[in-house]
Amino acid sequence: MSPQQPAGRPAGGLISPAENTWCPGCGNFSIEHMMKSAIAELSEEEGIPLENFVLLGGIGCHGKLVDYLNVNSFYGIHGRSVPAATGIRLANPDLKVICHVGDGDIFAEGLDHLIFAAKRNSDITVVVHDNRVYGLTTGQYTPTSPTGFKGRSTPGGITEHPLNPLEVMLATGATHIARGYTKKIRQLKDLFKEAIMHRGFSFVDVLQICATYFNLTDYYNEHAYELREGEVDTGQFESALGKIREWDYDRDAPIPLGTFYSVEKPVYEEKFQALTAGKPDRRALVRKVLEERR
């Protein structure tokens, strides 16, 4: 983005000078670097100017990502990135708007916004840093923590079941649904690129390691597998639903990674675009409306 980028290495210039304060071993590093590479590659391959990317962050460890990349950013408030993202996309259709959100951030505080953005097929990308625990507030359960999870606010263990966010998204109208894992970085980068290029609402749930409060590395390494070509029909709701239900974030089961669903539907922002196009003299329009009231 800055004109001083080293030639041939656009991604290198995307790391900002802000001091990185994530814990060693944190899954956020993978997400940061794969998003950085995804943006750089899309810029080269698709000719999207770097200044046309906008990142949003909520509140939680995930949000720091927007400080760490030299990209336009809106570091907002807990759970509220999604409506701001829709506003940004409404104002400028050329922008690629990417929300980085946490699982507590978006599934607890901001679930209503997520559901409605999916329902209206807002042309934005939502990347969930789903570590299934609150990190920044030091270890409480989130909406995707498994049954029995003992957090600092629930020392006896929770009795409720986690949400399956992919199923929620499918049910509410998301047109692109994927899941990645922070230890499978090449796939993660491809999932990001695919989601950003999808026209409409894209959702990527990233199983992210929290090295300090909930380290599921061994569990994921054992259970996660990458979907093979043809294993799910991404244009078919029923096929996607079946694959999404293979693992419910609770019981032991194989965990499929990849794109589950991807369809085209009318984009929410589209129909508003014509209204404000050009540079209308609105004061003349006000006078006209008043004239008609005489």
Place this chain on the structure above:
Amino acid sequence: MTEYSVLIGGKAGEGINTAGLSIAGLFSRLGYRTYMYFDYPSLIRGGHNFAIIRASERTIGAHRTQVDVLLAFDQNSIDNHRQRVHDATTVVYDASQVMRAEGYGLPLDRIVEEEKAPPITGNSAMLGALTRVAGIGREVLEDVIRGSVPAKHLEANLRVAGRGYDAAGDVFTVEPLERPSLPVLTGNEVTGLGLVHGGLESYVAYPMTPTSNLLHFLAGHAEDLAIKVLHPENEISVILMALGLAYAGEKAAVGTAGGGFCLMTEGLSLAGMSEIPVTIVMGQRPGPSTGMPTYTSQTDLHFVLNAGQGEFPRLVVAPGDLAETYAWSATALMLSWRYQVPAIILTDKTLAEGAYSFDVGAIIEPPDPEPVLWDGTGEYRRYARTEDGVSPLAFPGREGAVVKVSSYAHDEIGFTTEAVEGVTALQEKMFRKGESLKAELSTYPTVRSYGPRDAGKTIICWGSEKSACIEAAERFGAQVVQPLVLAPFPARQWKEAMIGAGKVACVENNATGQLARLLRQQGFDPGRPVLKHDGRPFAVDELEARLLEVFA
């Protein structure tokens, strides 16, 4: 002074509001200035709705208790308003519904059946009867109906109106005034037009009385005004969407009432910290909580002055009539962008849903402060520290700029910081901006005075109570002083306006005297409180009686 008051009452769903506006239109055609108070409970069908339409040779913005004509669709409209009837009041009633009344009984059921017209056309029969009672020509009646009824239903309405006209008798004569008629608009409509004058490109709102009609008005005119109108899932989304729009360069406003504003407060605080401009139309109604949703109050002044965690500058304006509503809605939006602060336009149900003659010519066109934009040189810093505290704006998509906004304490680029020097400088920059806004406002009419300055009697008021106060003041030879801007408080202009104020009455639609409290905080004496907190605005005569207690 020649003036007339008409009350029309019936059940919700009978079109009382529309009928009231037609009555206002009738008087407007004859050159009169009109005001309509619309009173309705929070329900869809049934209950008792009424509108009081007052017409005068002069500009008015308040009703009187007594009426010259009472148009009753049901018995409640007779029984609930006995105190409004005087010796010369003419009553016209629907003889199919009303059992006990004296006056002209119109058999509306039979009339609409004979004319093969839908029941809602009964309003036109009432309008016809009023036209006759008021000695207004039939052609004026037909002109008003042509102007308000869709072509499909025009003929039926004209026939039914004629039946009403024929059924009543001549009682008095409203003389036409030789001057152009003015359109009748609501405060909500004029707020919307003022915002567009100020540069509005997108309006975002979740429905809530009393500003829902602002949403409906702008949505209905989105194409005419070349604006986007959005209705998302709740008020939290509303303000965040507006902030997203503004971050990306589009001027946005939102509208709500107290309950919705509660949900917006975290977004308001975000606007303060991130320095993203947003304009909020806040229509007051009685709380606490759901309160009386369709009634009026001035109970949220301190709420909007203090809402949001942390300390940040904001602009709060409270217009009191349509001309002020137009000018200050435009100004609020423009200053919000010039100084990158949240702006709040504080209205209430009385102003927002009341209808008034709108004299566009009386508007003093406000100045056009422009946003400060980045000139493209050097590295872009969203929060660059400048002398007046305002950092030049660039928007995402601008080549050569990385635009970073943040809810965290941040450095000049926008990166999070908690360092002593950084956070201190950030706060100082933010408050320099507030001081610059205050300095610019000193050139605006932030405090207005009406009536004689040397009377030794002063009525203080704010917002929609202004018109009732100006009229009531005449009876006492008092002056009226009204603050238009409530934050940053225009202390110097206030002090000047109050020199020689004498005996002071502070008129407000609340129980605790909220403007009085603000004045005391600023070191001024607010005088004696004259308060009303039943959800209804003061009638002029009611206010006169209350002021007698202070000025006697």
